Amino acid sequence: MAQVQQPSIADTRGAQMFPTLGVADIARVARFGRFRRYSQGEWVVRAGDAGMGMTLILSGEITVSQRDSLGHVTPIHRHGPGGFLGEVGQLSGRPSFIDAIAETEVEAVEVSPPQLRALLIAEADLGERLTRAFILRRVGLIEAGASGATLIGRAKSAPVMRLRSFLGRNGYPHQQLEPDQNDDAKALADQYMSEGVQMLVICPGGDVLVDPTDEEVARCMGIVDMRERPELYDVAIVGAGPAGLSAAVYAASEGLSVLVMDCRSFGGQAGASSRIENYLGFPTGISGQALAGRAFVQAQKFGADMLIPAKVTEMSCERHGEDDELRLSLEDGRTVRARTAVIATGARYRRPDLDALARFEGRGVWYWASPIEARICSRQTVVIVGGGNSAGQAAVFLANHAAKVIMLIRGxxxxxTMSRYLIDRIQGTANIELLPHQELCELEGGDALEAVSWRDRRNGQQRRLALQHLFMFIGAEPETGLISQCGLELDQAGFIITGRACACPLSAYKPELLESSIPGVFAVGDVRSGSVKRVGGAIGEGAQVVASIHQYLARQDTERAERASQAASDRATV
Known part of the structure; x- marks a missing residue:
């Protein structure tokens, strides 16, 4: 049967991707920008250039196209008067993924990224239409895959899958080519892929990377923001999962200066969820990536500064300088200064004590189930270990692709351990088999996973099954390494204790709700002791912590003013 080609986002939502603004809307935008002229044939922007914000056309025409790293050009749209250039990357001035050239003499209004964010907030109804267009354009770029990086390598190889996950989780366009199925890919493979090389990456500028790390690709694509940040932020948020993004949205919307840092991508573990159905307001469910992506854009709209990927290696919880600041050290040597910090680092995947586990990670052993993994599992038998909601969501999702899904649980x-709606869904799915009282005991294979064995905890009987894909959802451990030098109070499992649960002396400082035992340092989401470990709970805590931050900052300002007043009084007395 011939495969039916799915319509593109441009086919189904083209009018929302490329709206034409009327006279009144043009006047509203013009208040935030500056007038520009372009000659016929002049470049408005080239792929890789620093983001220009939004360009609104008053007269003339501009043609937009995307050019992949192999030099192939694909037309996207021809904008006339009332049309505008821009996508979500322009909210923070990220490098452009498109080429735009003036087809005629053009008069335009250019709105810089800071002014664009101000426009989206000040003009709510217009801002909604613009934001929708920006998001859909990024979706279209990802869907087409022609801009950004080109990955040459086997689709099922561990390095290719790892990098595709990294780029996909960060919402960056890319394409993957098999070295023996594309003439351009074959020519490059013949030139660069010597024995042992599994992947090439062609950067937008044409540079060729051989078996690169995620960080090397991020730098070549301009994802890594290397600007120094000497300013003093009101809030530094470490972790861009649901809790961290929620805190960023609410803090930035209330006028606080916010910096968000994450070592890999926005969304955290929730970003890998195929479908979240028990989050308020989404009765038909929403993928974790879509939910996190909306929050990521929303936080930038309100002015939150995003530094992703960027790894925080240490936080000094001693106060420094006249501003009583906290200092956070980044792996690249930079230092961030902030009046308060929110630890939203979540938890890292728990790994069972099995020989060869590390060898098979990314080669058949997975800790999440995204569409990338689902495609390579098509019509195969897979095993899922775990009985929580994440395991249930993965089982239901993979059942739509795999021939059979076997769930192993210890209890x-x-x-x-699982929400009722997921239990009902699992019981109603014919190709999901639930096996209770089981524990994993052995992994086998050469370069990739080939077989799995598990043991019945009641009678010790073992079963071995040849398969290529094992998904692990057995809980997580707190990610608290960066505050190991701070002396924050932790519970027995290593999660951060907050609020009244802190064992502070009665005469000592009394922490606010969600505040740790160190004044001005807060914890939200999975890393916090007593959190419910649900997306909704994490988002709620992220919103709730902002009130405590305001109270802390107000108290700090009052104390600083009193000290200044006392110092002035002492000088007058002398």
């Missing part, structure tokens, strides 16, 4: 059933 007698799912009722104590």
């Amino acid at each position: 007698p059933g799912l009722a104590a």
Whole structure:
């Protein structure tokens, strides 16, 4: 049967991607920009150039196209009067993914990224239409895959899958080519892929990277923001999962200066969820990536500064300087200064004590189930280990692609660990088999996973099954390494204790809700002791912590003013 080609986002939502603004809307935009002229044939922007913000056309025409790293050009749209250039990357001035050239003499209004953010907030109804267009354009670029980086290598190889996950989770366009199925890819493979090389990456500027790390690709694509940040932020948020993004949205919308840092991507573990169905307001469900992507754009709209990927290696919880600042050290040597910090680092995936586990990670052992993994599991048998909501979501999702999904759980059933709606879904899915009282005991294979064995905890009987894909959802451990030198109070499992649960002396400082035992340092989401470990709970804590931050900052300002007043009084007395 011939495969039916799915319509593109431009086919289904073209009018929303490329709207034409009327006279009144043009006047509203013009208040935030500056007048520009372009000659016929002049470049408005080239792929890789620093983001220009939004360009609104008053007269003339501009043609937009995308050019991949192999030099192939694909037309996107021809804008006339009332049309505008820009996508979500322009909210923060990220490098452009498109080429734009003036086809005629052009008069335009250029709105810089800071002014664009101000426009989206000040003009709410217009801002909604612009934001929707920006998001859909990024979706279109990702869907086409022609701009950004080109990955040459086997689709099922661990390096290719790792990098595709990294770029996909960060919302960056890319394409993957098999070295023996594309003439351009074959020519480059013949030139650069010597024995042992598994992947090439062609950067937008044409540079060729051989078996690169995620960080090397991020730098060549301009994803890494290397600007120094000497300013003093009101809030530094470490971790861009649901809790961190929520804190960023609410803090920035209330006028606080916010910096968000994450070592890999926005969305955290929730970003890998195929479908979240029990989050308020989404009765038909939403993928974790879509939910996190909307929050990521929303935080930037309100002015939050995003530094992703950027790894925070240490936080000094001693106060420094006249501003009583906290200092956070980044792996690249930069230092960030902030009046308060929110630790939203979540938890890292728990790994069972099995020989060869590390060898098979990314080669058949997975800790999330995204569309990338689903495609390579098509019509195969897969095993899922775990009985929580993440395991349930993965099982239901993979059942739509795999021939059979086997769930291994240590306990007698799912009722104590999984939401009822997921249990019902699993029971109603014919190709999901639930096996209670089981534990994983052995992994086998050469360069990739080839077989899995598990043991019945009741009678010790073992079963071995040849398969290529094992998904692990057995919980997580707190990610608290960056505050190891701070002396924050932790519970027995290593999660950060906050609020009244802190064992502070009665005469000592009394922490605010969600505040740790160190004044001005807060914890939200999975890393916090007592959190419910749900997306909704993490988002709620991210919103709730902002009130405590305001109270801390107000108290700090009052104390600083009193000290200044006392110092002035002392000088007058002398």
